[in-house]
Amino acid sequence: MRKFGIAILSIILSISAAQAQKHTLDKIAGVVGSGIILQSDVELKYASYLAQGNPPNNDIKCQILQSLLTQKLLAQQAVIDSIEVKDDDVDNDVERRMRGMIQRAGGTDKLEQFLGRSVIQYKDEIRPDIKEGLIAQRMQQKITANVNTTPADVQKFFNGIPKDSLPTFNKEVEVGQIVFNPKLSDAEKDAYRQKAEGLRKRILAGEDFGNLARLYSQDQGSAPSGGDLGFNDRTAFVKEFTAVAFKLKAGEISQVFESDFGFHFLQVIERRGEQVHVRHILIQPIITPASLERDKAKADSVYDLLMKNKKIDFSSAATFYSDDKDTKYNGGMMLNADNVEARSTYIPTDKLDPLIALVTDTMKVGSISKPILFTGADGKQGYKILYLKSTTNAHKANLAQDYPKIKEYANNDKINRTVSEWFQKRRKETFIKIDPQYQSCVTLKGWGTPVSATTTAEVKP
Structure with missing residues (x-):
């Protein structure tokens, strides 16, 4: 530190x-x-x-x-x-x-x-x-709005690459996941709600909001600055937070409310058009062993539906049961973080989460894993089921296997040449x-x- x-x-x-x-x-x-x-x-x-x-x-x-x-x-x-x-x-x-x-x-x-x-x-x-x-x-x-890369452009670009300069692509996989995050019961959550409510009452009684935020808020990004989040528009927050922040007047302190992050209450410092300046205190519930057991039971049940009863396919199961918002509406398929704009599902194995890489390395294409325990970036545990859709071994670039990637390279090259030509002309004028x-x-x-x-x-x- x-x-x-x-x-x-x-x-x-x-x-x-x-x-x-x-x-x-x-x-x-x-x-x-x-x-x-x-x-x-x-x-x-x-x-x-x-x-x-x-x-x-x-x-x-x-x-x-x-x-x-x-x-x-x-x-x-x-x-x-x-x-x-x-x-x-x-x-x-x-x-x-x-x-x-x-x-x-x-x-x-x-x-x-x-x-x-x-x-x-x-x-x-x-x-x-x-x-x-x-x-x-x-x-x-x-x-560059009208730049269009045709199949002929892609072929020409690829043919222009010297054979000894063709890139080598690492082993890639397409992996789907169904994520199960533990959920606390109302009784288990009540202690955290009461803690947030207690801090709110102390502020209403005269204690300093900023000091209590520094001492107790579990939002590591804003706690050091007294819970201050600065000015933001409606798109900056989760929907529950936005609904409260844009309802209050300057100076008002909200009731305690719940979001995916935990229990919050906030104070509006200033309103400016469609922007609001707020500070908040967040109390995050801790997952209990009982909630983790319930989570595993749900994961096992969905696995049985997939493998034993075969009443649902993986894509549908991800849509219905997964708690991961980034993949559930994509049939559970994970996207390459380095190529999100192209929505590529081909992920180099060296870019995979180590646990997912370890599990999928022993799987056959088309197979589904039993529920595995994982720990997320936020330190919280849960279970997930993995599906290995395809595997592509390391190889020299070729159009048959790598057309989407080569098209992207060709498109970027065409964009760069278009911009360069524009600058050359504009500099002369x-x-x-x-x-x-x-x-x-x-x-x-x-x-x-x-x-x-x-x-x-x-x-x-």
């Missing part, structure tokens, strides 16, 4: 120093059309790079400046194309980043101490850059000036407008 705290302090101090530097440095690192990039902007991002434990490397500043130039180009074209982002989207992104910083710093007070300014002031400072970044992101999405200290950067070669083209000092918007 001590090393973690020192690392976070280093990050915050580096960011704080770079922010202070921004008020003293007025050197222009780059000009893009009518926009400028200050050297302090580069230094701020470089300080964050160093604070993450990376070694000093001045070449990184070249990459940072290239990224900022790219963002300016996209944002300026977005103005021409009337692309905008809603203020709510910007606010949500600012709040998301601030929540992460507050959590890593150990609370709002510590963050403000390290930054040398209030959180509100800091959010105002970073908001313009975040807004420009979101606009640039939307512009790039527009540039836009006045771009780069400070001499960056002229030797390989990544910035060809970015600056030739001197002969700037004799009239014209800056194109």
Whole structure:
């Protein structure tokens, strides 16, 4: 814990120093059309790079400046194309980043101490850059919106890969799961509800909400900051929490309510349009041996339905009985965490949970495991039934087995070429000036407008 705290302090101090530097440095690192990039902007991002434990490397500043130039180009074209982002989207992104910083710093007070300014002031400072970044992101999405990768494109891309450079894919499996999480009876849960109610009554009697949250709340992310969750919209919370948070007025304290996380009560600090600033205290029930036994009995019963009675198939059983929201509506099939957007069910065995890898390694394709005891990332135990749908051994890439992957590579290549071509054209049409200290950067070669083209000092918007 001590090393973690020192690392976070280093990050915050580096960011704080770079922010202070921004008020003293007025050197222009780059000009893009009518926009400028200050050297302090580069230094701020470089300080964050160093604070993450990376070694000093001045070449990184070249990459940072290239990224900022790219963002300016996209944002300026977005103005021409009337692309905008809603203020709510910007606010949500600012709040998301601030929540992460507050959590890593150990609370709002510590963050403000390290930054040398209030959180509100800091959010105002970073908001313009975040807004420009979101606009640039939307512009790039527009540039690539019509990119379509056909089977012929995939074949051409694959044929263009030298045979000795074809990638090797690790062994992959398709695995389904039915998860059974233990559930406490009302009588077993009552002690935790009463504990939360007791803390609520102490606050109503005059004790400090923040102090009690630090001492008793089991939400590790917000407890250090007195239970403070900052500003959020309705999508940030589970439905039970949202229903309560957006019903109360500023200053009001809720009744105790239950969610999948446990028993909460909250206080609304401030309402701002469709955002609410709240703090809360969470009490999490502990699974009892009796509830775990009931869980195993349910898992055994579902296993019998699958294997002995054969009254239901695995996909239907997952939909009806699984407690895992991420897989139950996908027939129980797990998705590759590195390829969620493509919804790929092919998972390299080295990416599997060790327990699942161990069990499926001895299974035959098409077989279903008996219920196995597992411990989740939250430390809670439960049971799950596994289904091994397919196995693909390690092999050199080929179209017959790996078409979805190769299509993804081909599509990314086409997107990258489309964006690159857009930038090449746009750079020729836009006045771009780069400070001499960056002229030797390989990544910035060809970015600056030739001197002969700037004799009239014209800056194109």
